[in-house]
Amino acid sequence: MSLVVPAVLPSSRIDLEEKLSLFARIPSLTRIQVDVIDGRFASPASWPFSSQDEFHSMVENGEMLPYLDCIEYEIDCMCFGAESVAGEWLSIGASRIIFHAESVTDLPQLIAYGKKHYGDGNDFTSRLISFGLAVNIASDISLIEPCLPDVAFVQFMGIDKIGRQGQPFDERVFEKIRIFHSRHPELPIQVDGGVSLGNAKKIVALGVSNLVIGSALQRASDLDSIIAEFEELQSPYGV
Numbered sequence: 001m002s003l004v005v006p007a008v009l010p011s012s013r014i015d016l017e018e019k020l021s022l023f024a025r026i027p028s029l030t031r032i033q034v035d036v037i038d039g040r041f042a043s044p045a046s047w048p049f050s051s052q053d054e055f056h057s058m059v060e061n062g063e064m065l066p067y068l069d070c071i072e073y074e075i076d077c078m079c080f081g082a083e084s085v086a087g088e089w090l091s092i093g094a095s096r097i098i099f100h101a102e103s104v105t106d107l108p109q110l111i112a113y114g115k116k117h118y119g120d121g122n123d124f125t126s127r128l129i130s131f132g133l134a135v136n137i138a139s140d141i142s143l144i145e146p147c148l149p150d151v152a153f154v155q156f157m158g159i160d161k162i163g164r165q166g167q168p169f170d171e172r173v174f175e176k177i178r179i180f181h182s183r184h185p186e187l188p189i190q191v192d193g194g195v196s197l198g199n200a201k202k203i204v205a206l207g208v209s210n211l212v213i214g215s216a217l218q219r220a221s222d223l224d225s226i227i228a229e230f231e232e233l234q235s236p237y238g239v
Helices: 013-024 049-060 082-091 107-118 145-150 172-183 197-205 223-231
Strands: 004-008 031-037 072-078 096-100 130-135 153-157 189-192 210-213
Touching: 004 013, 004 223, 013 031, 013 049, 031 082, 049 082, 072 082, 082 096, 082 107, 096 107, 107 130, 107 145, 130 145, 153 172, 172 189, 172 197, 197 210, 197 223
Parallel strands: 004 031, 004 210, 031 072, 072 096, 096 130, 130 153, 153 189, 189 210
Antiparallel strands: none
C-alpha cells in the first residue's frame, strides 16, 4: 500500500473532481483523503458544507464518487455531528471515516453510534468500512485510549490549527507519536498536516503508517517526482 495519502480540501464539487483527477492517474496512490469542514468545529467551511443542497442531491440520486475502481476514499470529518455526515459519504462510496476526538463531549457514545449504524455490532474491521480517530496536538492521548479497541487507526494532527492547508508543521507531535506507538505498537498511525520531505523521514521512523499530505503535493512542480520521493521512505507499518 502507498505511504502517501493525498489530502483534498474542496471548495466545490467541480474543484473536488479536478483535484481527484490529478491523483487518480498515479498508479502508486491507492487512497485519497477528503477534508470535510463545517465552519464551526474548524474553519473555513469546505464543500459540501458550502453547498449542502448540491451534496444532498448527489446522495439522493445515488451518484457515486469517481475512480472507485482504483481509489479508496477516506473522509476526515472536521465537523460537529460527524456521525450523520459519515453516513452520507459512505452511501456514495467512501470506505474510511475519521472522527475527531474533540468534536464531541462523549467520545465513547460516538463510537457506539458508529458501531450500531455502520458496523456489524461487533467491530469495525470485519467490514470494508474502517473508522479512525483523529487527535489534536493540544489534546492528551488519554482522550482516545478508552476507544482504541473499536477503531482501525489513529490520526495525529501535525498542525496547531486544523482545517487549513499550508500551515507549518508542529514538532510537538513527534513526542506524542513516540509515546503512543510505544504503548500501542500494533495500531496503525497516520499524520495529517504540515508533512513535507523535510520532516517525513523522522515521522516514518517513529512508526507512522501513512502520511496525509496536502499542500506539499499541490504546490509541487512535478507531482509524480515528489510522490516518488515520499514513497522511498515507505513505512513497514503501512496499511
